[in-house]
Amino acid sequence: MPLKRFLLRYFPPGIILEYYDEQGLLGTKTVDLLDLSESTDVEAVADQIIHEVSDLITQSKKSQLVRLLRKLIEKQEMGNADASFYLFKRLKAHILPLTNCAFNKAGDRFITGSYDRTCKVWETQSGRELLTLEGHKNVVYCLAFNNPYGDKIITGSFDKTCKVWNSYTGELYHTLRGHTAEIVCLSFNPQSTIIATGAMDNTARLWDVETGMELCALIGHTGEVVSLSFNTTGDRIVTGSFDFTCKIWNVETGQCLQSLEEHHAEISCALFNFTGNLVASSSIDRSCKLWDVDTGRCVHTLKGHNDEILHCSFNMTGSLLATASSDSTIRVYNVYNGECVAVLVGHEGDVSKLQFNPQGTRLISASTDRTCRVWSIEPAACLQILEGHTDEIFSCAFNYEGDVIITASKDNTCRIWKSAHCTSLPNTE
Amino acid sequence: MGLLNILRMFRKADRQVRILFLGLDNAGKTTALQSLADEQIDNITPTQGFNVKTVRHANYQLHVWDIGGQRTIRPYWRNYFGNTDALVYVIDAADERRLEESGLELNSLLEEEKLAGLPMLVFANKQDLAGAQTPDAIATSLHLNAIRDRPWHIQPCSAKTGEGLQEGMEWLVRQVH
Numbered sequence: 001m002p003l004k005r006f007l008l009r010y011f012p013p014g015i016i017l018e019y020y021d022e023q024g025l026l027g028t029k030t031v032d033l034l035d036l037s038e039s040t041d042v043e044a045v046a047d048q049i050i051h052e053v054s055d056l057i058t059q060s061k062k063s064q065l066v067r068l069l070r071k072l073i074e075k076q077e078m079g080n081a082d083a084s085f086y087l088f089k090r091l092k093a094h095i096l097p098l099t100n101c102a103f104n105k106a107g108d109r110f111i112t113g114s115y116d117r118t119c120k121v122w123e124t125q126s127g128r129e130l131l132t133l134e135g136h137k138n139v140v141y142c143l144a145f146n147n148p149y150g151d152k153i154i155t156g157s158f159d160k161t162c163k164v165w166n167s168y169t170g171e172l173y174h175t176l177r178g179h180t181a182e183i184v185c186l187s188f189n190p191q192s193t194i195i196a197t198g199a200m201d202n203t204a205r206l207w208d209v210e211t212g213m214e215l216c217a218l219i220g221h222t223g224e225v226v227s228l229s230f231n232t233t234g235d236r237i238v239t240g241s242f243d244f245t246c247k248i249w250n251v252e253t254g255q256c257l258q259s260l261e262e263h264h265a266e267i268s269c270a271l272f273n274f275t276g277n278l279v280a281s282s283s284i285d286r287s288c289k290l291w292d293v294d295t296g297r298c299v300h301t302l303k304g305h306n307d308e309i310l311h312c313s314f315n316m317t318g319s320l321l322a323t324a325s326s327d328s329t330i331r332v333y334n335v336y337n338g339e340c341v342a343v344l345v346g347h348e349g350d351v352s353k354l355q356f357n358p359q360g361t362r363l364i365s366a367s368t369d370r371t372c373r374v375w376s377i378e379p380a381a382c383l384q385i386l387e388g389h390t391d392e393i394f395s396c397a398f399n400y401e402g403d404v405i406i407t408a409s410k411d412n413t414c415r416i417w418k419s420a421h422c423t424s425l426p427n428t429e
Numbered sequence: 430m431g432l433l434n435i436l437r438m439f440r441k442a443d444r445q446v447r448i449l450f451l452g453l454d455n456a457g458k459t460t461a462l463q464s465l466a467d468e469q470i471d472n473i474t475p476t477q478g479f480n481v482k483t484v485r486h487a488n489y490q491l492h493v494w495d496i497g498g499q500r501t502i503r504p505y506w507r508n509y510f511g512n513t514d515a516l517v518y519v520i521d522a523a524d525e526r527r528l529e530e531s532g533l534e535l536n537s538l539l540e541e542e543k544l545a546g547l548p549m550l551v552f553a554n555k556q557d558l559a560g561a562q563t564p565d566a567i568a569t570s571l572h573l574n575a576i577r578d579r580p581w582h583i584q585p586c587s588a589k590t591g592e593g594l595q596e597g598m599e600w601l602v603r604q605v606h
Contacts, residue, residue, distance in 0.1 A: 115478060
């Protein structure tokens with residue numbers, strides 16, 4: 001079959017091969033290269049890829065492949081750059097506290113939600129407000145871009161509805177009605193065809209992006225659904241609930257496939273790893289668990305925190321899991337053996353949100369101590385304290401390149417922090 | 430606290446009471462809350478959003494929401510109406526000029542469907558100041574005696590000295606219990 005071209009996926013590293021099949025239709029094959037690093041033998045990996053997909057590429061492509069692998073490694077290594085962040089913009093974003101914030105994939109725009117019932121769209125480079133999405137009748141609690149496309153935004157509100165917007169014009173496409181209590185978590189599936197919402201009414205619901213119609217209700221939890229996540233292929237979704245359990249569902253049928261029931265208190269976060277074979281759950285019971293998706297069995301219980309775990313996050317490749325706790329520390333675990341590889345100490349209050357940079361070398365954390373901190377995993381150390389907010393920080397996010405950070409605070413402001421070596425935003429000053 | 434704990438405080442639970450502090454700006458809501466939580470009360474600035482604290486009272490956990498009272502953000506008080514067991518309305522008893530405005534806001538709260546029937550405690554705050562009106566005088570000018578659809582009580586207090594706050598909460602918890 002003739003190869004059309006190679007595409008690179010920087011994070012997690014991978015190469016996508018576009019080809020024409022026997023019927024002349026365009027197909028793609030993805031080669032995941034999750035272990036790629038500076039010490040990788042590039043020639044050997046290139047040979048292995050050629051061997052694995054010999055129906056698509058031949059030895060003649062090797063030099064091109066080697067070049068692409070080097071480019072991917074270079075992108076990963078940028079995560080080790082000794083870069084510090086400086087306050088780039090302080091935005092008087094809303095008239096009431098912010099809730100969550102999120103970047104689009106390009107990182108040129110981001111969104112903030114607020115107790116003032118609006119969601120705002122911002123231009124990262126200028127700090128300019130591009131749009132105000134008005135219409136919710138209560139707090140806009142959760143929000144998301146349909147990345148990687150970025151042409152739509154969804155907002156979930158305490159008014160029990162979710163709204164679907166055009167991210168460029170602000171046009172309202174749909175108001176998703178059906179939940180009987182506050183919507184507190186949501187997500188697009190990776191294909192951007194389905195929206196999942198979780199609510200305080202103990203249900204999660206799936207909706208069609210195009211029509212705005214409800215596809216099915218995921219019913220079974222006996223407590224509030226506060227966290228949800230699709231797997232990478234989009235055929236499974238995991239929900240985390242205040243009923244102490246997580247459930248894995250078939251997205252197509254709405255059938256519950258596994259109920260993960262070993263926690264002794266409310267679940268704070270439930271996630272798939274990149275490969276989709278594991279689910280991580282964090283709980284108020286001070287532990288985090290890793291579960292085998294197929295069997296529903298707990299494979300590791302990650303202990304060590306002395307207080308509630310409020311959030312957890314995988315790195316992009318899924319080799320590390322970080323947990324944020326009310327004990328004011330962050331722990332990082334090796335996903336394969338369950339060992340704690342780093343304890344990050346320094347915050348002076350609850351740590352409520354975490355995110356890895358795309359390369360998996362840095363972590364950012366949001367805390368009630370009004371700071372966001374930048375950590376290195378190896379060695380375990382605080383690299384920087386982003387200070388300035390005058391009230392607790394509810395949310396923080398890296399852009400896709402890992403060189404811009406946004407923080408959303410209860411102090412009604414949003415701050416943009418830019419790396420000194422930032423390449424994704426041209427310098428304006 | 431984090432956003433997750435805000436969601437946890439939404440839930441109705443045994444031995445937990447969800448209480449909403451409302452009232453005009455400068456009525457002393459935040460000072461009352463901090464005083465109840467045994468925290469420092471100097472350097473309190475106008476609340477541009479909300480404060481929430483969990484305070485112990487006898488065998489109860491009180492989740493107290495103190496909501497900013499400036500005119501521009503009063504329309505957002507409704508954000509908090511869905512998940513509350515009791516209402517505390519704080520009045521600056523020493524500010525006679527704004528008593529009427531305070532009464533108007535109170536009346537519109539009493540008409541809110543989502544707050545219907547909820548017990549209401551009125552704090553006649555700032556009794557430590559000279560010229561503070563008595564609870565009886567305030568009850569009369571706000572026509573509190575005409576309220577028939579809910580239990581209510583007016584309690585003189587000083588958020589600054591802490592006097593009267595516990596008595597007020599005691600009454601409130603008894604109503605919810």
